[in-house]
Amino acid sequence: MSLEKAIELDLKHPSYHKEFNVPTFQSMGISQSKDDIIYFCGNSLGLMPKSTRQAINDELDAWSARAVESHFRHPGEPEGKTSWVDIDLPTVPLIAPIVGANEDEVAVMGSLTSNLNALIIAFYQPKHKKRKILFEKGSFPSDYYAIYNQIKLKDLDPEDCILQLSPKENEYYLKTEDILKTIEEKHTEIALLLLPGIQYYTGQLFDIEKITAFAKKFDIIVGWDLAHAAGNVILKLHDWDVDFATWCSYKYLNAGPGGISGIFINSKHNTNEVDYKPRLAGWWGNNSKKRFQMLEKFEPIPSALGFRQSNPSVIDVVSLQNSLKIFQNVRIEELRAKSLELTKYLEELLIKSKYYIPPAESFNTDKIGFTIITPSNPNERGAQLSLLFLPSTTESKEGIMEKINGYLNSNGVICDERRPDVIRFAPVPLYNTFEQVYRSVTVLNKAFDEIFNERS
Template identity: 60%
Template sequence: MEEAIQLDQRYPGTLRDEFNIPTFQSMGLPYSDADDGNKSVYYLCGNSLGLMPKNTRNAINAELDAWSERGVESHFRHPREEDGFASWVDIDLPAMPLLAPIVGADIDEIAIMNSLTSNLNALCVAFYKPKGARNKILFEKSAFPSDYFALSNQCRIHDLDPQETLIQLSPRPNETYLRTEDILQTISENKDNIAMVCLSGIQYYTGQFFDIEKITKYAHQYPDIVVGWDLAHAVGNVPLKLHDWGVDFACWCSYKYLNSGPGGIGGLFVHSKHANDVTRPRLAGWWGNNASQRFRMVEIFNPIPGGLGFRQSNPSVIDVVALKSSLELFKRFGGMNSIRDRSLYLTNYLLRLLKASRYYYDVDKVNPEVLGFMIITPVYNDQDHGAQLSLRFYPHHQDNPEHDTMEQVFKYINTRGVIADERRPSVIRLAPAPLYNTFQDVYHAVKFLNEAMDVLSTRTCS
C-alpha cells in the first residue's frame, strides 16, 4: 500500500475530482460505519462504462432549461447563446474540434451520430462492395457479437452466405491473441478475394491493441481492399492517427473511455480521400444533406462532403452535450499522449502486482486443474495493449457457478468494492482509466483478488 501512495504522489496527474466516484453506500455494498459508506469504490470498469464527469449534470440541465424556456426555438435561438451555448441545429459542431484530435482526424472527416453498431452498418453499406470473387470480409474470430451480427447480415443483404464469405482469424493453438504477421499473411493469401478488412482497434475480450497502421498499409497494397476499424475500446484509450494511417472508415461508441453516459452517442470517421465521393450509396437522411438546403425540403440529396454527409437525423442534444462535457476534460488533461503516459504507468503497475501473485500462471505453465489465473492480454510490449488487462481463471466450471473460480473471485472482489467486468466463460477484465483511477485503486483490486484466491485455496484444501 505504501508504494501505491508514493506512486500517487509521484504521478499526481489525474482529474479524479472532476468525476463522481461511486461509494460503498451508493453501490449498496456492505460497510461498517458512515465513513466507510462514503469511501469511494475501486472502479476499474471504464472499459465498459466510464464514470460521470461532475459537469455533465450542469451541461444537461442547461439544455433542459433551454427546452423549458424556448421549446422548439432553441434549435435556432438558444437562450444562453451569449454564454457560448450552441443552438440545437448545430449542437454537435462545437464538440467536433475536441473529438478530432482524440481519433487523429481532420474535423471534416468525423461525425457525432447514432450508436456504434448503427454506424458500423451504415459504413458497411457505403464501403462493402462485393464484386464477383472479391466478396470476402476479414475480421477476428470472437469479435464482439454485435460486429459479427452486423457483418454476417451484410453478407445476406448481398445474397451471400456468411459461412462462405466471412474470414475469421483465430490465434494460433495455445495462444490467446492474434499475431500481426498472421493477419498480414491471411490478407496476402486472400488478396484476390477480400473486399473489406474490418477489425477491432482493441479487442474487447483480450484487450489486444492491433497494429492499425501496419495492417491498414499492408491491406492497401491491394487497391480494391477497403479497411475499417471498430474503435469501441480504443477511442479515448490509446492515441489514434486515423487520417495519417490512411484508414478508410472507422466507428466508435463514447460511453467507455469517453465517459458520455450509458448508451451515449457514437461517432464515425471517413477519410478525406472519400470526402467528395458523393456518388457513393449510403444510408441517407436530411441531416447529411447540404445544410443550406436542409429546410427547403427539396427532394434532391446533396450530401455534405466528409463525415457529416453520413449523418441521417439530428443528433440528440442531451447526448451531445454529455459527450462534450467529458471531451473538455481530455483537452484539459493535455490530450491523448498525456493520457496514454499515465495509462501505461497504471496498467504496468497492475501488471507487476498480478505477476507477483502466487496464483499467476505464465501462459506456457497453465494447469487448468489447479487454482490460478493467466493474463490473456499481450503484455510484452506496451504498444500491444491499452488500459485493460484480461485475466482467465482456473479451474473453470461453466455449468456450476458455485464452484467456478472466475465467478467466485468476481463475487468476492465486488462485495469489497472492486468494480470490474466479468466476461464468460472465465475472464475478468480490469481497466484503470487514467482520468480518474489511482495507483491505490489498482493496489486494492489486486489485494482483494489475491484474498479471494486464498479463500478458494483454503476451501479446496479442506
C-alpha cells in the same frame, strides 16, 4: 511492491478523479461507508463527470423556456450555448484530435452498431471473386451480426464471404504476422477488412498502422471498430490512411450509458455532392443551407457530416461535449503515458501473486488461479488486463470467476466479468490511481485465500 511505492507513483502521475462522481460503498449498497470504491470498469462504462448534470440541466431549461425555438434561438447563446440545429458541431473539433483526424473527417452521430452498419453498406462493395470480409473469430457479437446480415443483404452467402481469424492453438490472441499472412494469402478474395482497434475480451491492441498499410497494398478497404480504443490509446486515423472507423462514447469518453457514437471517413472519400459514395442517407447529411427547403434532391455535405441521417439527441450530444472538454485540459498522449505505467504496475503485482499461472502453463492445469490473456507487450494493449480464471469453468464447474468477482464487488472493487471465465481489470488514467491498483490486487489475493481456503 509496497503501498508506499504506489503512493510515490501517484505523485508522479496526477489523477483527475476529482472531475468525476465516483461511486461509494454506501451508494453501491455495500456498507454505510462514504469512501470511494475502486472502479476498474471504465472499459464498459466510464464514470460521470461532475459537470455533466449541469450541462444536461441547461438543455432541459432551454426546452422548458423556449421549446422548439431553442433549435434556432437557444436562451443560453450569450453564455456560449449552441442552438440545437447545430448542437453536434462543437464536438467535431474536440473529437478529431482524440482519433487523429481532420475535422472534416469526423461526425458525431448514431450508435456504434447502427454506424457500423451504415459504414459497411457504403464501403463493402463485393466484386466477382473479391467479396470476403476479413474479421476475427472472437469479435464482439454485434459486429458479427452486422457483418453476417450485410452479406445477406448483398444476396451473398455468409459461409462463402466470411473469413475469420483465430489465435493459434495454445495462444490467447492474434499475432500481427498471422494477420498479415492471411491478408497476403487471401487478398484476391478480400473486399473489406474490419477489425477492432482493441479486442474487447483479451484487451489486445492491434497494430492499426501496420495492418492498414499492408492491406491497402492489395486494394482492400480497411475499417476499424474503435469502441475500446477511442480515448484509450493514441490514434492517427488520417495519417494511417484508414478508410473508415466508428466508436462509442460511453467507455473511455465518459459520455454516459448508450452515449452517442462517432464516425471517421477518410477525406479522400468525401467527394462532391454529385459524385458521392451512396450511403444510408437522411436530411441531416444534406446541404445544410437547403435542409429546410424540403427538396427532393440529395446534396450530401462533402465531409463526414454528410453521413449523418437524423438530428441527434441534444442530451446525448451535450453529455459527450461536456466530457470531451476534459480532454482539452489533458492531452491523450499524457493519458497514454500514465496508462502504460498503470497497466505495467498492475501486471507486476499480478505476476507476484501466488495464484498467478503463466500463460504457457495455463492450457493444461488443475491448479486454481488465474493467467493474463492480454499481451505482455505494453504496445499491444490499452488500459485493460484480462484475467482468465483456472481451471476453466467448462471443465471444473467450479464457477471460479463468478465467486472471485462476487468477492471483489462486495469489497468495493468493481471490475467487468466476461463469461465464461474472464474478469477485465481496466485502470483508467483519467480517474484511477496506482494506490487503487495496489489495493485491488490485495483484495484479489484475499478472495482466493478466503474462498478456496488457501490462507498462507
